[in-house]
Amino acid sequence: MIQRFDTGPRMSEMTVHNGVAYLAGQVAEDAGADIVGQTEQVLAAIDALLAQAGTDKRNILRAEIFLADMADFAGMNEAWGRWVPQGATPARATVQAKLASPGWKVEIVITAAIA
Incomplete structure (x- = not known):
């Protein structure tokens, strides 16, 4: 069985299958924030999604971090x-990538075990 969370017309924010949660790329709500603020927003969104799946950040298996500018690496790591x-x-x-919105500085994709 596949569970889908916050499903929209193009994607779900999270899917769960066989005890693993797969999160869509999470971005900041406030694109005007600096890299530390955007990263903190993204991490809070990840915490909320993992809680919906019945797990938490201690069970993250893999994180994929996309930065619009590698000059923000230290600031992202500060929040992380x-x-x-x-x-x-x-x-x-962690890689540099052109993100879908020019205001986004960071996008994080998470895969986590449900323990």
Whole structure:
């Protein structure tokens, strides 16, 4: 069985199958915020989606981070470092990419176990 959360005409914010939650790319609501603020918004959205699936950030298997500008890497890592649980850090990739909206500085995709 596949569960879909916050399903719209083009995508779902999250799907769950066989004990794994797959989150769509999460972006900031306030595109006017700096990289730290946008990253904090994205991480809060991830927390909320994981809670809907009955899991949390300690069970993240993989994080894919897309930055509009690699100059924002340190600021993103500042917010990430405060949020990610030490001893339960996931596999992670960070790349520069042109994001769908010019105001977005960061987009994060998460895959997490439901434990």
